[in-house]
Amino acid sequence: MTNKKRPLILITNDDGFRAKGIRTLTAYLKDVADIIVFAPDQPQSGMSSAITSINPLRYFLYKEEENVKTYVCNGTPVDCVKLAMYVLPKKPDMIFSGINHGSNAAVSVLYSGTMGAAIEGCIFGIPSVGMSLCDFGAEADFSQSGMIATEIAKKVWEEKLPKGVCLNVNVPKGEIKGLKIATQTQGKWTNEYYASKDAGQRDVFWLRGYFDNWEEQNKESDEWVLTNGYAAVVPVKIDMTHYETIELLKHWEQEITTD
């Protein structure tokens, strides 16, 4: 991070402030930046861009160390970003979310609380990155992801990111060959529930599922990149408009009447 002031990075996640992933991310990034952690008080996996509107939010300063202030909040990952932006005296230069304990590649970008926070940072106009490690194991080693986060932080700090674009970074388990810029793999989760019974013999359904990859041969896709031992960096946009379809539907303007 040459020729520039030391940046301020806001760190959040969706696994909660106690998670190994956010502690590793903080340990790495504090060498190159001042850090404010503002993270959920409990796990918020799969919370997407959910926001809390019916109930009030609270936060408190949990710990203050050299270069690192840690706040804990009772909200979702997006709530954490929004409330941090509201209460903190200084706007961060970058936002990092993660390191998530498990993959957020492919369509999981839509369900991910980790990415919800990164997308929210992007809405605020702040260069934002979601980091995930493709290892659900209890003994997952986040150190390589931490190193990659540091390298990405340096790049983003030097080059910024285009307006309305944040990054979804997934790191494979095991040895890593390098890093590839990739696309969101097309596909979906299938066979999504495990049906069982509760103590009263009532039906209950537990989310699980297997990812059905619709483009296994696409070497640009994040799933291919990860399977082949590279970290995958997908640029993610916050404008969800599918511009190509606008022309296709234009004739509805004449044909659908509202009288």
Place this chain on the structure above:
Amino acid sequence: MTNKKRPLILITNDDGFRAKGIRTLTAYLKDVADIIVFAPDQPQSGMSSAITSINPLRYFLYKEEENVKTYVCNGTPVDCVKLAMYVLPKKPDMIFSGINHGSNAAVSVLYSGTMGAAIEGCIFGIPSVGMSLCDFGAEADFSQSGMIATEIAKKVWEEKLPKGVCLNVNVPKGEIKGLKIATQTQGKWTNEYYASKDAGQRDVFWLRGYFDNWEEQNKESDEWVLTNGYAAVVPVKIDMTHYETIELLKHWEQEITTD
């Protein structure tokens, strides 16, 4: 809906199965389709594409009427779509979500549980539409939105929708001049919290906010269209990749090492 079988429409929402919006939507769509309602048992506003993974899901048949079967589920809007697809014997021909009690235009598409369900339907390859009425009032009149939903259902049934694209339909309050195909307005919510105290004089923060429109003059944007008295139909894509940025970041592949 000419020359074709009567479609089966799955209806869900994020305001819960008791809400006026979903009851109005059902009342209108049952004239042109067989209906299965599979909706949250309580309000799930702002739940985005959140999924429930730690806790089990449950559902039950709440009511069976002519052309309408209503199931209630303890999950989020996306959970409702996923579980309906898992437990129902027949795949629906279309999915409608709503009618949401309040706008989901502009960046709200990202936070909206209504749109979370529509996006999920789209992931399943089913033509899907989120419907919202831009009226937060307790006496909001959903009937025009119901009529527009019916017209859109006919169009979608005849023409289908492109793969990976669903619709975000917002209907303005009051008299409606017609319908426009539009883009997601660029902008963000500002001044997002109302700070107050709880009974113990501890700080609490309530979400509110005002939408800061960054392109007020863009006549293609959904906010412009709504302000000018038209229903806005935004085609929404599930692929969030920003392809234009891939080339821009390609040099990182050489410059970021993972040794």
